[in-house]
Amino acid sequence: MLEIKEVKNGIEENGFHAINNFLSDKELNLIRDEVEFLFSKNLIHGHGFSVYINPRRQEIPQAPSRIKSINLFEKSLDIMEILQKVDPEKYKNIRLAHMAIYKENKNPEWLRWHSDVRNGELTRCQIVLRGGQEKSGAFVYIPGSNKIDDIPYRPSKEYLLNNKDKMVMMNKPNGTAFIINTDGYHSRVPVETERISIMMDFVDKDYIKNNANDLGSNLVISFHQLTKRILDNINYFKIDINPNAFIANSSDNYRFNQKLGGYYMFILKPLYIIKSFLGKTEDY
Numbered sequence: 001m002l003e004i005k006e007v008k009n010g011i012e013e014n015g016f017h018a019i020n021n022f023l024s025d026k027e028l029n030l031i032r033d034e035v036e037f038l039f040s041k042n043l044i045h046g047h048g049f050s051v052y053i054n055p056r057r058q059e060i061p062q063a064p065s066r067i068k069s070i071n072l073f074e075k076s077l078d079i080m081e082i083l084q085k086v087d088p089e090k091y092k093n094i095r096l097a098h099m100a101i102y103k104e105n106k107n108p109e110w111l112r113w114h115s116d117v118r119n120g121e122l123t124r125c126q127i128v129l130r131g132g133q134e135k136s137g138a139f140v141y142i143p144g145s146n147k148i149d150d151i152p153y154r155p156s157k158e159y160l161l162n163n164k165d166k167m168v169m170m171n172k173p174n175g176t177a178f179i180i181n182t183d184g185y186h187s188r189v190p191v192e193t194e195r196i197s198i199m200m201d202f203v204d205k206d207y208i209k210n211n212a213n214d215l216g217s218n219l220v221i222s223f224h225q226l227t228k229r230i231l232d233n234i235n236y237f238k239i240d241i242n243p244n245a246f247i248a249n250s251s252d253n254y255r256f257n258q259k260l261g262g263y264y265m266f267i268l269k270p271l272y273i274i275k276s277f278l279g280k281t282e283d284y
C-alpha cells in the first residue's frame with residue numbers, strides 16, 4: 001500500500017522517493033524482452049530500432065509508442081495521479097513532457113554531479129529495467145540538496161567532499177519507480193555492464209509553454225494505447241508544443257543530429273575514447 005505521506009516527505013525533504021514494485025515481475029519481464037529486442041538492432045535495420053546518441057548510449061525513437069506489453073502512458077498517469085495526491089496545488093496542471101528508454105553500454109565514467117537547475121519545475125520518474133546496481137549505473141543523489149536556493153549547476157569540490165557520507169545510491173530492485181526532483185545534485189555510478197531505464201519527465205503545462213526549447217518531446221501515442229483510461233484523462237497529455245521549437249529530446253534530434261543512425265557509433269567511437277582520456281564526461 002502506497003503511503004502518500006511517505007512519498008511527500010521523501011520528495012520534499014530528500015528530493016526523491018522510491019516506489020517499490022511499481023512494475024510487477026511479470027510486467028518487468030515482458031517489457032525487458034521487448035526493449036532488449038529493440039536495442040539489439042539499430043535504425044539501419046529498419047524503423048523503430050535504436051539510435052546511438054553517442055557510442056555508449058542508445059535510445060529507441062518514440063519508445064513509449066513502440067512498447068506493446070505495457071501501456072507506458074497509463075504508467076505515466078499512475079505517477080501523475082500520485083503527484084497530485086502529494087501536492088494538489090503544485091501538480092494540478094501536471095503534464096507528461098517527455099518519456100524515453102535509454103541503454104547505457106559499458107561506461108567507465110561517473111556522470112558528472114549536477115543539478116538540472118529548473119527551480120523545482122521538473123519532476124522525473126526513473127524506472128530501471130536492467131542494471132542500475134552498484135556496478136551498473138545506479139543513480140546517486142545528495143538528499144536535501146533539492147532545498148538549496150539558487151543552486152549552481154555544478155556543486156563545488158568542497159560541497160561534494162562535505163556531503164560525501166550523505167550520498168544515497170538508488171540500487172533498488174529493477175521495476176522500482178524513483179521519483180526525483182532533479183534540482184538536487186545527482187549523478188550515476190559507472191556502468192561496467194549495462195543499464196536500461198525508462199525516464200519520464202513531468203512539468204506544469206505553463207512551463208512547456210514558456211520554455212519552448214527546454215522540454216516537451218511531442219510523443220506519439222499508438223492507437224492500441226488509447227484505452228478508456230487514457231481517453232478519460234487525455235488532458236494530462238495535452239501540451240502546448242511550439243512546432244518550431246527545437247528540443248534535444250524530441251524526434252527532431254534524430255532528424256537533425258543523428259543522420260547516421262546506427263553508423264554514428266562506429267565513426268565517433270575513436271573520438272569518444274580520446275575524450276575519456278581527457279576526462280570529459282557528460283550529463284543529462
Ligand SMILES: [Fe+2]
Nearest residue numbers: 115116182284
Ligand atoms: Fe540531470
